[in-house]
Amino acid sequence: MGLTWRPDRAYLTGLAVAGTRKPVSTRAMHTLPLAQRDDLGNGYYVLWFDSPAPVAASAGQFTMVRSAEWGVAPLLPRPMSLLSGGSRPSMLIKVVGEGTRRMAEDPMGQPYNLLAPLGHAWTPLPEGHRPVLVAGGVGVAPLVYLAEELSAAPDALAPISLYGGRTTRDLPLAERLEACGELAVTTEDGSRGRAGRVTLLLDELLAKAAGSGDKLAVYTCGPHGMMRAVAERAEAAGVWCRASLEAPMGCGYGVCLGCPVAKRDGSYFYTCVDGPCVDAKQVDWTKEVF
Amino acid sequence: MTDAVDMRVSIGALELKNPVLTASGTFGYGLEYDDFFDVAVLGGICTKGLSLEPRHGNAPARITETSGGMLNAIGLANVGVEAFCTDKLPKLRERGVTVVPNIFATSVEDFVSLAERLDGEEGVAALELNVSCPNVDHGGLEFGCDPVAAARVTAAVRAATRLPVWVKMSPEAGDLAGVARACESEGADALTAINTIRGLAIDIHSHRGKIANRTGGLSGPALKPIALRMVWELSRAVKIPIIGIGGVSTWQDAVEYLLAGASAVQVGTASFVDPRAAKHILDGLASYCSQRGTTPEQLTGAMI
Numbered sequence: 001m002g003l004t005w006r007p008d009r010a011y012l013t014g015l016a017v018a019g020t021r022k023p024v025s026t027r028a029m030h031t032l033p034l035a036q037r038d039d040l041g042n043g044y045y046v047l048w049f050d051s052p053a054p055v056a057a058s059a060g061q062f063t064m065v066r067s068a069e070w071g072v073a074p075l076l077p078r079p080m081s082l083l084s085g086g087s088r089p090s091m092l093i094k095v096v097g098e099g100t101r102r103m104a105e106d107p108m109g110q111p112y113n114l115l116a117p118l119g120h121a122w123t124p125l126p127e128g129h130r131p132v133l134v135a136g137g138v139g140v141a142p143l144v145y146l147a148e149e150l151s152a153a154p155d156a157l158a159p160i161s162l163y164g165g166r167t168t169r170d171l172p173l174a175e176r177l178e179a180c181g182e183l184a185v186t187t188e189d190g191s192r193g194r195a196g197r198v199t200l201l202l203d204e205l206l207a208k209a210a211g212s213g214d215k216l217a218v219y220t221c222g223p224h225g226m227m228r229a230v231a232e233r234a235e236a237a238g239v240w241c242r243a244s245l246e247a248p249m250g251c252g253y254g255v256c257l258g259c260p261v262a263k264r265d266g267s268y269f270y271t272c273v274d275g276p277c278v279d280a281k282q283v284d285w286t287k288e289v290f
Numbered sequence: 291m292t293d294a295v296d297m298r299v300s301i302g303a304l305e306l307k308n309p310v311l312t313a314s315g316t317f318g319y320g321l322e323y324d325d326f327f328d329v330a331v332l333g334g335i336c337t338k339g340l341s342l343e344p345r346h347g348n349a350p351a352r353i354t355e356t357s358g359g360m361l362n363a364i365g366l367a368n369v370g371v372e373a374f375c376t377d378k379l380p381k382l383r384e385r386g387v388t389v390v391p392n393i394f395a396t397s398v399e400d401f402v403s404l405a406e407r408l409d410g411e412e413g414v415a416a417l418e419l420n421v422s423c424p425n426v427d428h429g430g431l432e433f434g435c436d437p438v439a440a441a442r443v444t445a446a447v448r449a450a451t452r453l454p455v456w457v458k459m460s461p462e463a464g465d466l467a468g469v470a471r472a473c474e475s476e477g478a479d480a481l482t483a484i485n486t487i488r489g490l491a492i493d494i495h496s497h498r499g500k501i502a503n504r505t506g507g508l509s510g511p512a513l514k515p516i517a518l519r520m521v522w523e524l525s526r527a528v529k530i531p532i533i534g535i536g537g538v539s540t541w542q543d544a545v546e547y548l549l550a551g552a553s554a555v556q557v558g559t560a561s562f563v564d565p566r567a568a569k570h571i572l573d574g575l576a577s578y579c580s581q582r583g584t585t586p587e588q589l590t591g592a593m594i
């Protein structure tokens with residue numbers, strides 16, 4: 001586990017607290033050398049890039065990423081949530097296909113094109129609310145970024161993170177969530193934390209908050225089915241909830257129209273420009289994504 | 291030292307700043323690029339296909355990557371011609387962008403209504419007729435694959451507008467030259483060639499099509515040799531200008547299209563890979579022309 005922890009947090013460039021949100025930053029193509037790759041095991045890696053011109057990102061935003069040396073295959077850049085911005089932009093990847101396989105193997109120093117920052121960041125934490133971050137597998141990335149933004153903010157309550165994975169090897173970056181507040185995990189095989197799905201932790205937390213009157217703000221990112229379950233529970237409990245959507249993308253900036261996610265009003269979110277972070281109540285979770 | 295080159299090209303009576311345009315469906319409405327480059331430097335932009343009414347488009351998944359290319363079945367999601375004229379066109383005009391609305395309809399009458407609506411607007415350089423969309427149930431390929439139907443649409447739109455009329459060719463027409471000649475004889479000012487070719491990709495785990503529509507249009511570098519051949523054939527079949535499209539990703543690709551007989555090119559999928567692609571292709575082409583002491587117009591059809 002080559003995870004590198006940066007305690008100075010100099011790469012945090014935004015604060016996700018109401019009233020302190022930065023103006024929307026300019027999107028740009030950054031051609032950056034691959035500076036570092038941390039192997040987290042089981043096909044998970046964190047890629048770090050050196051960026052002389054800081055990437056002015058906030059938690060929840062993403063990048064379209066592709067090596068400048070890939071030629072015409074794989075052709076399209078890959079959408080990846082940013083794990084950090086600034087002068088050390090980074091992302092968490094899981095090897096699932098040819099593009100991510102190359103990202104896991106390309107030599108250090110190889111130039112990559114990062115179109116960033118893209119999309120809508122997480123909505124700032126409503127005042128007086130306790131942030132609850134519900135993560136599934138590789139979907140943890142924008143929530144780690146958020147947890148670190150929140151813990152760097154002077155007035156925000158420390159986040160409670162609920163993190164589910166298939167096995168103990170599918171909980172990358174759990175220690176970074178833990179460093180920012182409370183962390184509880186589930187695994188489907190019971191190899192770490194509670195056995196079962198992450199929603200069982202959420203159910204308990206929602207019940208507790210209903211009793212105590214604590215106001216919760218749920219942020220979630222993970223597989224579609226998990227986010228659907230989280231969104232339904234939050235809505236039933238009348239709890240504020242934001243989700244970071246995932247979809248295949250061609251461009252990442254609103255022109256290819258390849259990343260629709262069904263809305264309840266019958267139209268579509270385009271994940272890249274209307275999301276990825278959206279109000280979970282507006283999503284028609286019953287529709288298939290892709 | 292590229293400023294000495296005369297990059298202007300004539301597409302019929304219409305003069306463009308240069309021969310590099312962007313392809314419909316890959317460049318939004320041209321207003322999405324403010325962070326990346328000044329779109330007004332291009333020869334022109336072809337908008338996302340516009341219909342009389344707004345369309346939500348197909349259910350996901352709409353796109354999938356294939357080797358050296360991609361399949362798409364977007365289903366002509368667009369804001370509709372009214373919203374385009376009200377919200378998009380004034381901004382494009384302000385920026386000095388050469389705008390070619392791409393229009394789509396399921397009947398000849400609706401094509402005419404679209405042409406009449408846009409004819410009344412300032413700042414429209416030409417109309418591109420989409421008679422070749424492979425991803426909608428009606429009004430796509432059935433116009434573009436039949437010389438008689440293509441001629442009927444062309445004639446009706448020609449009569450309804452003072453604007454130059456470009457017809458976007460389907461590679462799936464059995465008699466491509468026949469469709470092209472029919473459009474030419476009914477007054478088309480130029481032909482855009484080619485639209486995507488239908489392809490298929492299947493997920494071997496779920497055994498389902500990788501896009502919801504099952505088939506989708508193939509675009510990107512994988513399409514280029516076929517498209518280039520068709521442009522070459524078309525340029526010998528008609529006298530009106532051809533605007534080449536299909537996998538143009540580099541300035542070298544643009545040079546090839548000109549040599550094959552195109553008077554201009556459209557950059558498509560390459561804009562997804564890098565939003566500045568069209569600008570890079572324009573710069574590279576200008577530099578090539580400068581170094582060889584030639585112009586785009588001299589390159590057109592210069593293949594030996």
